[in-house]
Amino acid sequence: MSTKLRVTTRYLLMNQLKALGEAFLAVIAIFIIIPFILAVVSGNLSDFSLPNTIANFSWGFLIGAFIFLYDSLTYDNFKLFIQNGLSRKTFWAAKIVTTAIIAVIGELFAAFYRYAISAPIWGISAHAALMKTPYSLYGNFFGSNVWINILVSLLFTIIFFIATGITGMAIGGGLALLSKWGQRIVIVVVPVVAIFLIGFVGNSSADKQVHYDFTWLANLLKFLIGYPQHEPAIAGSFSPAVPMITMLIGGAIMAAIAYGFNQLLKVKN
Amino acid sequence: MSIQVQGVQQSFHGHTILEDLNLTLEPNKIYGLLGRNGAGKSTLLNIISNRIRPTHGTVTLDGESMHDNDHTLGKIYLMSEVNMYPERSRVKNLFKTTRLLYGGFNDAYAAKLVHAFGLDINARFGKLSTGYRSIFKLIIALCVPVDYVFLDEPVLGLDANHRELFYQELIETYSDQPRTFVISTHLIEEIANLIEHVFVLNDHHIIVNGEVPDILAKSYTISGPQTDVEAYTANLNIVGEDHLGGITAHYVYGALENDRPIPDTVKVDHLDLQKLFVILTNTKEEATAYVN
Incomplete structure (x- = not known):
């Protein structure tokens, strides 16, 4: 790693960890302190359970959303780095490295919290705690050895966070090329078109008068999420291999797109 | 060791800003880059510092491309009117960031300049007045360890006393540690005695390129x-x-x-x-x- 890449990564990592800490504090304030104050004010303090509130924190969602949003912020960091004699290439590489580090740190923290704090408070086993996560689809794939399943779930989630962050980089890089007016249009139009498309596909599949065949799409989605080919499709028996490989390939494609957008970045007047 | 601008052309939305521009910036010299509003001075400086890409042409430092190159970009600093620093960051933290990213910073000289100009280092960058933003950027420009310093409208918003102080400091730091300065300004009378070489940009081209005494002669x-x-x-x-x-x-x-x-x-x-x-x-x- 070159000196410039090291210092850029260090700068981004320090800032991101600081922002993540602030996000954690904000979540604690919103989900513990405010409900506590409301319970006190409304006289329903007996309904408020601090241990349950603490146990119910699902840090994974916060970390995923944080990585996506933080990585999509492009232009301000670009300005600072180009002002300080750093290339676009170094900025891009430092963001990738930072994303990977935050993904690992974040998932290790979330896993520690889930298995060492939440599970004991709920009074459930590590396996039961694993099956309360979105990874539950794959939770029994490696048989009865719960720690192997947990280990693979960590790897799965880290890859998911990295791919999510890199997708944020690609989207943020694209938006950074647009004017503020263009950014607003994209942010409004794209979700509307996406929702319309989903509705259209759903209605077309249900409507027997319309002969669009989306079976291939359903089969593709089944394949991508690791739908069992032979065994009965029950939660826990899905294969994590295909989605992990898909996320790795998707992440690589997004990284290439982000790199392309990054190369086009320029200072706006 | 020099910066070479070769065949640079820049167009925005079909309008030509710079056309087939060629110039050389030698080490340890003070240049003036003059031109009327909209002549393309800032565009040229942005191209040299890789903030924008030219439509055609190249910029090299010692034969090495300036494009996307940490090695060459780390040898230049462009102080511009555009605010490139995070608004919420405190001045003292931005000095630290500059030291980290440039790999050096003359802290002692910065402290002296902060005192002389009366800059509040605990203030957030976004809270500084236009004049103090210029002062902050000037202090960084004079304290970073680079070979080429580009100053685009360096005295924007500065009062006469601070402008005088800046010119004095520029001469002093140049004498102590010679490096290249390129000053782009409309206040020509104020820099006329400072600059050794002048470029005049007009109608997309360099129309004057020479040593100031030779040109005035x-x-x-x-x-x-x-x-x-x-x-x-x-x-x-x-x-x-x-x-x-x-x-x-x-x-x-x-x-x-x-x-x-x-x-x-x-x-x-x-x-x-x-x-x-x-x-x-x-x-x-x-x-x-x-x-x-």
Whole structure:
């Protein structure tokens, strides 16, 4: 790693960890302190359970959303780095490295919290705690050895966070090329078109008068999420291999797109 | 060791800003980059510092491309009107960030300048006035360990005292540690005595590129009665003229013919840099308006 890449990564990592800490504090304030104050004010303090509130924190969602949003912020960091004699290439590489580090740190923290704090408070086993996560689809794939399943779930989630962050980089890089007016249009139009498309596909599949065949799409989605080919499709028996490989390939494609957008970045007047 | 700008062309939305621009920036020299509003000075500096990509052409430092190259970009600093720093960051933290990312920073000199200019290092960058933002950026420009410093409108918002202080510090730091400065400004009179070499950018091209003493040595005001002045300046390179009462002034850029006798009624003076700039960059309409 070159000196410039090291210092850029260090700068981004320090800032991101600081922002993540602030996000954690904000979540604690919103989900513990405010409900506590409301319970006190409304006289329903007996309904408020601090241990349950603490146990119910699902840090994974916060970390995923944080990585996506933080990585999509492009232009301000670009300005600072180009002002300080750093290339676009170094900025891009430092963001990738930072994303990977935050993904690992974040998932290790979330896993520690889930298995060492939440599970004991709920009074459930590590396996039961694993099956309360979105990874539950794959939770029994490696048989009865719960720690192997947990280990693979960590790897799965880290890859998911990295791919999510890199997708944020690609989207943020694209938006950074647009004017503020263009950014607003994209942010409004794209979700509307996406929702319309989903509705259209759903209605077309249900409507027997319309002969669009989306079976291939359903089969593709089944394949991508690791739908069992032979065994009965029950939660826990899905294969994590295909989605992990898909996320790795998707992440690589997004990284290439982000790199392309990054190369086009320029200072706006 | 020099920066070479070769064949640079820049167009925005079909409008040409710079056309086939070529220039060289030598080490340890103070340059002036002059041009009217919209001439493309900032665009040129942005291209050199890789903030924007030229439509055509290359910029190299010691033969190495400036594009997307940490090695060459780390040897230059561009202080510009555009605010490139996070608004919420405190000044003292931005000094630290600069030290981290540039790999060095003259802390002692920065402390001296902070004191001299009265900059509050605990203030957030976004809370600074226009003048103090310029001061903050100037302090960084003078304290970063680079070989080339580009100053685009360096005294924007500075009062006369602070401008004077900046020029003094510029001379002092240049004497102590020679490096290249390129100053782009409209306050030509204030930098005329500082700069060694001048580029004048006009109509997408560099129209003047030379050492300041050489350029001023061949810039003349020939004044006197109209007929005598016209007779003396016939066939010379007249770049402008003024008429006031019965007196006519012709501005000549180029060598005079030494064997041509100067009538007693005609006076020959040298132009200063600002007047030369105004004459050379006047549009035809403006030049006509001056002739009265």
